[in-house]
Amino acid sequence: MDGTHMQIGEVAARTELSLRTIRHYEDTGLVTPSARSQGGFRLYTERDVERLMVIRRMKPLGFALEQMRDLLDVTERLDAEDLTEGERERLQARVREYELFAAQKIDDLRAELARAEEFAASLRKRAAQPVPAAWA
Incomplete structure (x- = not known):
């Protein structure tokens, strides 16, 4: 090699x-x-x-295999030098659609993370409570 x-x-x-x-x-x-x-x-x-x-980064955002394939094809095609102006605009519009999809998924993940952090905090608070004397 x-x-x-x-x-x-x-x-x-x-x-x-x-x-x-x-x-x-x-x-x-x-x-x-x-x-x-x-x-x-x-x-x-x-x-x-x-x-x-790129695939690894898409996975946690919930991209389906077909979406991954399409986005990879679109970005690869955007790197080509033989694009017409219209084709470039169409491909860039597809990328923008995927960017909006990713942004929404990120917002959803942030909301889930906030709920998970609240839950973990409630568990920490509960674990820190003193044991009642009757249990000791």
Whole structure:
């Protein structure tokens, strides 16, 4: 290997994704190894790692696999140099839709976190109460 390719174990360590998860993303078409070794091992590039990191960031926001695939395709297409002005505008509008979706999910997660923090605080308060003398 010349250093430009990584095996799946290194990719898993760098992305903090399990081997199983990376293989699942491959099976669903979200990521494709850039090459295979002579022994048939999956080989990934830095660009593949970046794609997996985008997927990892979308997952907690509740993006469905199809949404992930669409957004990855849209952002990849936006990097192309042969876009017409109309196509670029259409693709940017899609990205804005996903940005609004992500912003709403973040707001929802913040609300859930606030409820969870309130609950944990009530448990701390309860745990700090002195034991009644009748129980001692």
